[in-house]
Amino acid sequence: MFTERIYNFSAGPSMLPEAVLAKAQSKMLNFGGSGTSVMEMSHRSKAFVDIFDETKTLLKALMGVPDSHEILFLQGGASLQFAMVPLNLIGKTGKADYAVTGNFSNLAMKEAKHYGEIHEAASSADQNHTYIPAQDQLNLSKDAAYFHYCDNNTIYGTEWNYVPDTGAVPLVSDMSSNILSKPMDVSKYGLIYAGAQKNMAPAGLTVVILDKSLLGLELSHTPTMLRYQTHVDADSMYNTPPTYNIYMLGLVLNWIEARGGLTAMERYNEEKAAILYDYLDESALFKACALPEFRSKMNVTFVTGDPDLDAKFAKEAGAAGLSNLKGHRVVGGMRASIYNAMPMEGVSALVEFMKEFEQNNR
């Protein structure tokens, strides 16, 4: 039992900024004198359309989304994008390139095989996904309709430290676990997608940012709800969008803006991650899993080398208010997810706890 909030290192759904939760709480019963909660508003009402427009405008401004690109607020998670991307984009040549650098990029590639000829352009499976292939290791096809990669590997704790150069082939990226963690040049991408529950909002909202010049290529049997064109035409209101999640995203974006935007977020995230990686590099007990150049700023994976000790660590940390440090079931070990909303104090508390654990378990 905790009487105060804990530091939640969950990979997702994950922590939201406390100030955002408090603000949502303060408006829960009566939003802005409307006499209702945002949850109870019609998505067509002026009050909600204002929230929707503000959220979209703020996301566009913070990420620097160019006018060539459309922002969509969808559902179905990042996992539905594994199918929507090929259904909508592979039609141009019937082929696509995929880089496999972890669990989700592999799932995305497997799903795409239902819709066309898929070529594995790179894989880090040979070293258990502890690194990211270099540009000259990408085996690119000239006739690919797009190149798909996952910018941050949530489970293995690696992150691309460069934007792949694919020439005229559109870049498609799953940014579920690092969107809004740093500035990124959206104009380089044909399509970016992200489930909201890591760095944006509660689970249930999926953000897609796509270059409108890629519209109109969907396979003929693509269901209406799975066509990007449907959602572009209706400004994400073809059916009822996840209204409360969009409102929460707006609060999170306001919080990021007040802290200085994505450049400030990046600096803060780099400082936070450095505290943890510096300790891991000097510890005699714990060892970071990812190779240094490819270490994720969002998901820090580490092990003791002894699965029983790993389990003991996660259990004792949880009892001390440092929760969800157990690694993903496919890789074991530990994982500390330190997204935007994880404060510096949480990471410091974790490192202090690890030092103490190391003392007690030599």
Ligand SMILES: *Cc1c(COP(=O)(O)O)cnc(C)c1O
């Ligand atoms: C969490 C995650 C997913 C899966 O997201 P859902 O919204 O649960 O479908 C896919 N890709 C990455 C990189 C993730 O972190």
